[in-house]
Amino acid sequence: MTEPAALSVHSLSVSFSGRPILKDVQFEVAGGEFCALIGANGSGKTTLLKAILGLVRPQSGEVRIEAGAGVARIGYVPQKISIDPYLPLRSRDVVALGLDGARWGWLRRSAAREARVQEMLEAVGAVDFADRRVGQLSGGQQQRVLIAHALVRRPRLLLLDEPLANLDVRSTAEIVALLRRLSVQYRTAVLLSAHDMNPLLPVIDRIVYLASCCAVSGKADEVIRTEVLSRLYGYHVDVVRVHGRVVVIAAHEPEEIRAALARDPVHTAQVP
Amino acid sequence: MYPLELIVPPGFLANEPVRTALIVGAGAAIVSAVVGVFTVMRGQSFAGHALADVSSAGGSAAFLLGISPLLGFLGVAALAAGAMEWADVRDARERDLVTGVMLGVGLGVTALLLYLGTIQGSTSGAAIAVLFGSMFTIPASIVPLAIGVAGVALVAIAVIYRPLLLSSLSADLAQARGARVRRTGLVHALALALAVSLAAMTVGAILSTALLIGPAAAALRFADRPGRALAWAVAIGWAATWGGILLAYDSFYWTPGHGWPVSFFIVALIFIAYLLAGLARWRPRQPALRRPA
Ligand SMILES: Nc1ncnc2c1ncn2[C@@H]1O[C@H](COP(=O)(O)OP(=O)(O)OP(=O)(O)O)[C@@H](O)[C@H]1O
Ligand SMILES: [Mg+2]
Numbered sequence: 001m002t003e004p005a006a007l008s009v010h011s012l013s014v015s016f017s018g019r020p021i022l023k024d025v026q027f028e029v030a031g032g033e034f035c036a037l038i039g040a041n042g043s044g045k046t047t048l049l050k051a052i053l054g055l056v057r058p059q060s061g062e063v064r065i066e067a068g069a070g071v072a073r074i075g076y077v078p079q080k081i082s083i084d085p086y087l088p089l090r091s092r093d094v095v096a097l098g099l100d101g102a103r104w105g106w107l108r109r110s111a112a113r114e115a116r117v118q119e120m121l122e123a124v125g126a127v128d129f130a131d132r133r134v135g136q137l138s139g140g141q142q143q144r145v146l147i148a149h150a151l152v153r154r155p156r157l158l159l160l161d162e163p164l165a166n167l168d169v170r171s172t173a174e175i176v177a178l179l180r181r182l183s184v185q186y187r188t189a190v191l192l193s194a195h196d197m198n199p200l201l202p203v204i205d206r207i208v209y210l211a212s213c214c215a216v217s218g219k220a221d222e223v224i225r226t227e228v229l230s231r232l233y234g235y236h237v238d239v240v241r242v243h244g245r246v247v248v249i250a251a252h253e254p255e256e257i258r259a260a261l262a263r264d265p266v267h268t269a270q271v272p
Numbered sequence: 273m274y275p276l277e278l279i280v281p282p283g284f285l286a287n288e289p290v291r292t293a294l295i296v297g298a299g300a301a302i303v304s305a306v307v308g309v310f311t312v313m314r315g316q317s318f319a320g321h322a323l324a325d326v327s328s329a330g331g332s333a334a335f336l337l338g339i340s341p342l343l344g345f346l347g348v349a350a351l352a353a354g355a356m357e358w359a360d361v362r363d364a365r366e367r368d369l370v371t372g373v374m375l376g377v378g379l380g381v382t383a384l385l386l387y388l389g390t391i392q393g394s395t396s397g398a399a400i401a402v403l404f405g406s407m408f409t410i411p412a413s414i415v416p417l418a419i420g421v422a423g424v425a426l427v428a429i430a431v432i433y434r435p436l437l438l439s440s441l442s443a444d445l446a447q448a449r450g451a452r453v454r455r456t457g458l459v460h461a462l463a464l465a466l467a468v469s470l471a472a473m474t475v476g477a478i479l480s481t482a483l484l485i486g487p488a489a490a491a492l493r494f495a496d497r498p499g500r501a502l503a504w505a506v507a508i509g510w511a512a513t514w515g516g517i518l519l520a521y522d523s524f525y526w527t528p529g530h531g532w533p534v535s536f537f538i539v540a541l542i543f544i545a546y547l548l549a550g551l552a553r554w555r556p557r558q559p560a561l562r563r564p565a
């Protein structure tokens with residue numbers, strides 16, 4: 001590995017009131033690498049990201065972020081954030097707070113600061129709604145603003161918690177492409193959680209897969225294989241190539257769905 | 273007759289209780305408006321109200337002991353604010369419950385102290401003064417303390433300005449960004465205690481919420497950036513307070529022998545500002561889409 005690891009997680013264990021959520025999680029993300037954190041609902045993706053940020057205290061283990069870098073060198077986009085439409089903050093203000101929002105003292109305007117904010121707004125395609133209240137934007141627009149907020153200090157590591165939830169197919173593709181472009185442009189390592197890996201397949205270098213408290217990590221082309229993924233998911237999935245793209249599909253309905261359907265069959269709606 | 277006398281009645285500015293009311297009232301209005309904008313943004317309006325009600329216990333104790341009521345309001349409000357932040361309840365619903373219980377206890381103690389006061393007989397007007405304010409009876413000796421309190425509150429808000437904005441956007445985001453979220457919350461709560469005590473001195477403990485929340489709520493209806501929201505809230509609160517004092521002074525001529533309470537006029541003006549702020553934002557509604565018949 002030529003680049004030093006931007007993030008290394010060593011045998012990290014987290015439990016909430018005695019219930020283990022993460023056990024002995026271990027993986028590394030190299031500088032500039034684009035890494036997907038995949039796992040079902042409740043598998044601990046958010047918990048892992050918060051432990052990396054230091055918002056959740058681990059039972060044991062260690063998180064190392066590239067030498068000399070503290071929490072402030074990480075950009076973070078949380079999973080769900082409901083912004084009050086009355087909040088008197090424009091997209092522009094939110095991005096500016098990413099620059100110096102943690103510092104004490106009154107805001108001081110400077111041309112350099114505004115230029116940096118403007119550049120970031122352009123980079124994420126948020127110029128059109130830069131002067132609107134952030135609470136009144138759509139989910140996808142807020143997502144862009146929060147990404148700009150997280151990236152405006154050029155962190156070495158960007159953590160995003162399900163940035164693709166709530167996005168339509170087109171916005172999903174746009175955000176993925178945007179993240180990849182910014183990651184390359186700023187040499188930022190990205191760790192992004194999602195439960196569907198398909199939209200990410202064209203861009204990811206590495207996958208961390210979370211299931212039953214444990215993590216499996218590997219290079220994307222080592223993990224995105226029919227045998228490997230089937231083992232991880234616990235049911236058969238196919239990795240297929242169509243139109244030059246890789247797609248992961250469940251070949252059969254997983255056992256649980258079939259069992260649930262058998263218990264509670266779907267009724268067809270009555271049409272008068 | 274000078275044109276000014278049409279608005280400012282003769283003797284208005286020469287009157288010492290009026291001058292004291294104008295100074296203390298302006299201080300209370302400015303600080304309440306500034307702190308109030310953040311209190312509303314953080315969704316802590318109820319905490320602000322509770323703090324005011326609890327502080328009335330301090331105000332009534334001060335009347336009973338014969339010390340400055342501002343000190344009484346301040347002491348109890350600061351203690352309550354510290355306790356609330358120290359308890360650090362994150363869940364909004366639980367926070368409301370804890371706040372509600374505290375509010376009840378505070379008002380209960382106030383009831384007891386005011387009752388004891390009336391038994392002693394010397395402080396019959398205390399209940400009205402503590403709960404609903406009595407601007408023209410504020411002693412001039414309080415002015416330096418009031419200005420000091422206002423200054424401290426404003427400086428405190430200026431110091432935590434940026435982390436405060438960031439954490440009203442999202443506490444998680446602020447913490448991840450390295451902001452001192454708890455310290456910021458504590459300083460905000462203490463500034464809130466100062467604002468509420470000043471407001472309690474002027475419009476009374478119960479109505480201080482109007483001075484805290486009203487101008488901020490009106491400003492937030494249309495101002496879309498933090499600096500403007502603060503400026504508008506200050507303008508509305510300040511104008512309503514001075515306007516209220518003026519009207520109350522005038523009202524001595526409307527109903528000979530007795531004037532109307534200042535607090536009533538201030539609250540009424542703030543309410544009017546709130547309604548006007550709604551108009552400022554109002555756009556003609558698009559005609560609803562008709563379904564084809
Ligand atoms: N503060 C907490 N206290 C107790 N349990 C928690 C807490 N936070 C999370 N958990 C539990 O930890 C587990 C993992 O939660 P987490 O939010 O990390 O999952 P996730 O992978 O992000 O899920 P999703 O895809 O739904 O966002 C869940 O079972 C959840 O109930
Ligand atoms: Mg999650």
